Amino acid sequence: MREALLLGPGPSNVPASVLAALARPTIGHLDPEFLALMDGLQSGLRAVFRTANRLTIAVSGTGSAGMEALLTNLVEPRERILVCVNGVFGGRAAELCRRLGADAVELTFPWGRPVDPAAVGEALDRSAAKTLFFVHAETSTGALSDAAAIAAAGREHGALVVMDCVTSLGGLPVEIDAWGIDAAFSGTQKCLSVPPGLAPVTLGERALARMDARMAPLPSWYFDLGLVRRYWGPDRTYHHTAPVNMLYALAAALREIAGEGLPARFERHATAHAQLVAGLAALGLSLVPPEGARLPMLNCVRVPDRVDEAAVRAALHARHDIEIGAGLGELRGKVWRIGLMGENAREGVVRRFLAALSEELRRHAASRPA
Ligand SMILES: Cc1ncc(COP(=O)(O)O)c(C=O)c1O
Incomplete structure (x- = not known):
């Protein structure tokens, strides 16, 4: 090759230290040594997301798995969600919400332009959506949106704020707590420089409360974060076999990022x-x-x-x-x-x-x- x-x-090139971590011997996904590595990895993810959120983990799968995990857990059938669309990935989120049976209202912007926070506020006034979704860094057009202002508009209207930071995480400031983002997801293959295959996600207390109050049964078993979190938390209950070597690689990359x-x-x-x-x-x-x-x-x-x-x-x-x-x-x-x-x-x-x-x-x- x-x-x-x-x-x-994306993917971007992977540094030698991360490739070396991938090649380490595979151990059991419930081995105490591996569980300790997962704890360190969660701390490393909190540092790049700039959050104290307890539930900050890597979902098995690419960035789209992160999108699917968050929206599946946070949006109920017939519930209204405002989805900002200024490129391909906002469009993907709207399509996913429709497949989940939600009432997805699209707020569109010309391709190449950022999402306009004032327009978001007006659309939330009109739609009374319970959830707001936007893409921080729209990879299809190269446009950067003002996440702090968009999140502020969402919070002012009492909406749960969900952000796609697949392309921005590790390359641009992402401030989950300071901006008031309730849930966010990313992917490993871009500015984290890890191969594709994991989706870092973080959920704050408001998002966890939304998950807990959910009435409709979750339409996915694999992405049921209520189950997945029991493996990442103190219970360590088996859910699915963790991609051990990919998690080694992510942990190594997070150490490099902390070093830099x-x-x-x-x-x-x-x-x-x-x-x-x-x-x-x-x-x-x-x-x-x-x-x-x-x-x-x-x-x-x-x-x-x-x-x-x-x-x-x-x-x-x-x-x-x-x-x-x-x-x-x-x-x-x-x-x-x-x-x-x-x-x-x-x-x-x-x-x-x-x-x-x-x-x-x-x-x-x-x-x-x-
Ligand atoms: C902004 C954004 N969101 C979501 C995705 C989907 O990620 P993946 O292709 O890793 O599933 C991408 C991938 O390019 C992306 O750039």
């Missing part, structure tokens, strides 16, 4: 982003989201007219071993999505990418009929 530089929307420190890590992402944006501008390329609402870790770049988006992307992969992402949904064929996530938010990586892109754009222009 060739090793590629993963500059798409969150402020330094965020600064590294911001610096790499600024360097990339300057280099892209020098090549005549611009980003979709407006300044001030751009994600540092996912850069959504307009493909110039007369450039074949897929051909350049394929050439980067074939000739330079660099993977970047294509556009999704309404941005398909129109953008490249360039990720600088976790391990890859580094000056040398940006330099290598810009050199490769500039070479391929020149080659592409030369091969085009005049």
Whole structure:
């Protein structure tokens, strides 16, 4: 297998220390040594989520499993939920809520734009939704939303606030307690730089009370957090076999993040982003989201007219071993999505990418009929 530089929307490259942790001998998922590792892992997750929430664990499955676990436990059939949609992942949450039988009201924003907190407040006035869902960092468009202001609007209206921070966690400040977020989920394969396969989640007291007061039977057994939490808590009751080696890997990554420190890590992402944006501008390329609402870790770049988006992307992969992402949904064929996530938010990586892109754009222009 060739090793590629993963500059798409995730997965990102995994550091050697985390790969080494994955390769450690598998032990039993109820072995006392492993249970101690899980305790440390929960503390490490509380530190990156910036929360004191008791129920802060890693759900088995990718980021979508985190979404499904939270919404399945927190939303009841026929209950109204306001879902902010400014890209693919808000749309995915709305679809999931409909499948759960909830009354999902979509509040839509143009792709590439952040969620507008004032519009959220007005929509909550109109809809009287019990729950509010939004995506902090919309990976399909590169737009960053103001989570603190959106959560404040939700709380003012008495709604339970659920946040998707799959792309932001570990690369941008995420302040679960300070912002008043009731429940949030993420994924390991982006700014945490762990392979895909786990979904860190955190639920505060209001979310736990909502779970406990639930009237309708839970439509999922695997994602029943009331059962799952008994394995992560002092009872240690078997629910499903934990993915032992993936949890080793996440624990190792959390130790690396603690060693680096969150402020330094965020600064590294911001610096790499600024360097990339300057280099892209020098090549005549611009980003979709407006300044001030751009994600540092996912850069959504307009493909110039007369450039074949897929051909350049394929050439980067074939000739330079660099993977970047294509556009999704309404941005398909129109953008490249360039990720600088976790391990890859580094000056040398940006330099290598810009050199490769500039070479391929020149080659592409030369091969085009005049
Ligand atoms: C913002 C956001 N939410 C949810 C998901 C779903 O995560 P996964 O693909 O790991 O299931 C992704 C994945 O790209 C994402 O970027």
